[in-house]
Amino acid sequence: MLQCPKVANLVFYKGPFPPEGEVLLALIARFGAANAATEKRIATADLDKDFPVKNFKLGVNEMVGQREAQVVQYQIQNNIIGNLSEMSVWIDTKTQLPLKRAETGKRERSTETYGVFTVNSKLDGKLFDIPPR
Numbered sequence: 354m355l356q357c358p359k360v361a362n363l364v365f366y367k368g369p370f371p372p373e374g375e376v377l378l379a380l381i382a383r384f385g386a387a388n389a390a391t392e393k394r395i396a397t398a399d400l401d402k403d404f405p406v407k408n409f410k411l412g413v414n415e416m417v418g419q420r421e422a423q424v425v426q427y428q429i430q431n432n433i434i435g436n437l438s439e440m441s442v443w444i445d446t447k448t449q450l451p452l453k454r455a456e457t458g459k460r461e462r463s464t465e466t467y468g469v470f471t472v473n474s475k476l477d478g479k480l481f482d483i484p485p486r
Contacts, residue, residue: 417452
């Protein structure tokens, strides 16, 4: 992969992005869509060894917008930098698709909300371009 611009402490790489198949699903489940597409060290890691997932717990049912969701909580251990993140995912009780995902780590906190799922579609490569400043 060719190294591209560096923004703060993030280095972006030219594609192809994202990885295909089960690897992409595992990356999104662990790190979210944005990190899965831009983080080279994650894409080349042995996920089960470097980022084990553990301590699953069922939470309460909550509403996400107009949809009922089952909350699932778990932890991800980052063995590369020694960081443990607390994760929560809200799963639609009717469709079994994720509606929301939240991560709380030592130095960061992020939340993603999902709305539309399209399976086996073609993505325009421009979606992964970094806009000029």
